[in-house]
Amino acid sequence: MECGRPGIGQREQEVICQRDLKLKEYLYQIFKEIEEQIPELKETPLIFEVPKSEQHGDLSSNVAMLLSKKLRKNPREIANDILSLIKYDSEIISKVEIAGAGFINFFFNPNYYTKIIKIILEQKDKFGKSSKYSGKKANVEFVSANPTGPLTVGHGRNAVVGDTVANLLEWIGYQVDREYYFNNAGRQMRVLGDSVRLRYLEILGEKIDFPEDYYQGDYIKDIAKKLFDEHSDKLKDETAEGIFKEVAEQEIFADIKKTLLNLNIRHNIFYNEKSLYDEGNISQLLKEFEQKELTYIKDGAVWLKLTSLGKEQDKVIVKSSGEPTYRLPDIAYHITKFNRGYDLIVDLFGSDHAATYPDVMAGVSVLNFDSSKMKVLIHQFVTITQDGEVVKMSTRKANYITLDELINEVGKDVVRYFFNMRNISSHMNFDLTLAKKQSDENPVFYLQYAHARICSILRTTEQENLRLSIDHLDLLNSDEEKDLIKKLNRFEEEVLLSAENFETHRVCFYLEDLASAFHKFYTFRRILGSEKDVAEARLALITAVKIVLKNGLTILGVEAPEKM
């Protein structure tokens, strides 16, 4: 798509390009044609947005207000000038008017709008997909919990949003890898192995003083029991680092994968931090930093000169013990992502990791990798309340609620919808008591119900030998029908915007809007008992709605049931 608008900053151009969809594209064209007469238009960002109120048309522009300063003229006068200059096809636009302080409002011809129904019926489950980014590769890294215990409700937000972002990227054309990065070495894993060993010795009847800072959860006892069942007392002289750690890791990882599968999440790449050591990435990276004279030694440790890269303070990358801190492998790890040829690298993690990624970015940039390909998404924490009290979560202390327990309690669809429906930047409160008791009132059922309702109508009408037809779509001219059609027209752009902004909650809000428009239509417009042409057109309409609902739910990873 041609998107050169001279005189506008790059960022603005990008944004404008995003929105060049169908009807907007048409409006941009119209305005381009009058740039000769109003040259200032070339330097003014041209935005068309969907007004909140229907009275203000289908798309609206504030360009006259933006021009008013430059032209030193009243915005309404400018709007008038624009109006007298632009030429448009009355088949597409039925009315243009000036309103308020100087908004230019466009009303589209309803008959043109109905074309979307034909398109949806043709494209079916492909409708809403775009090829804007086809040929590009993306890597989405999410969950990445180390195998020290079961996934908690807190991990749920990361898991669900990560998978949904990956889905969205696929919908706009990316080929996506879902990656899980983990570390099965180091102190925490030694403590894990030793926790199992002590529980095992307990089973053998030894009196153990179980340390407070060891893993307290019952799953440790389960693993110990399993080892006892298989090996009896033969392991009593084994060290924590051996079989205890290995089996613990295996069992816990199997459990994590099972939980993710319960949410229909499958990572296709599991990346072990250890391989960065085995394959020399770490030592190589250290060498490169040294060559660039970005390191120095102080107190027996190696420091990275982050201050020379514009950061506030230098940080240790190799401890005086000779072990690297997490910073070094993190940078080395991201370099592998660049080397693996991704055009987009997405990291998703909780706000506790927010402070670390700028260092990683600085590290990769200084080695001449294009850090603008990296997109770090930070989600705020999930506060869990039960019976009005905040539940504090710690894997160590085992006072958490596992993700699996939650899925069992409320079901996959509710969990996925709940985590997706909120902006990741908002602190989120998860009221367990409410989620369990009033799960019926979760908005996800509202969407699923709309879908099931349409399926039911289609079953009934089929028995009456009524089939959809696209021959008389112009009969869909009631307010409820026009509104529904308008919403259908928005789907492609909503998907694109959600994906490009990594905002899963937009999809939820759009679908709730669509479902609401459908439920209204259902209440006021009948199919059975209507004149045949009308009934057939309405069947086409609701079939299109059904497809869009299903496609939207698919992006979110939620089922679209035929019956409820």
Add this chain to the structure above:
RNA sequence: GCGCCCGUAGCUCAACAGGAUAGAGCAUCAGCCUUCUAAGCUGAGGGUUAGUGGUUCGAUUCCACUCGGGCGUACCA
């Protein structure tokens, strides 16, 4: 102390790039099923967008400060 995120209706959250009368769901109240699913629809009440200033035609949105909450601020990851 410093840095990042957040503060919107009783509760949980929206508001697309700074746009028009700040919107949904839940909860509360009043209505709507002898015809396609009432897990639905219609209507009502509920707001100084934490506060004070500033920027401008226009601020929930941008800036400054104050108050309140979360997360960081390690030779833990």
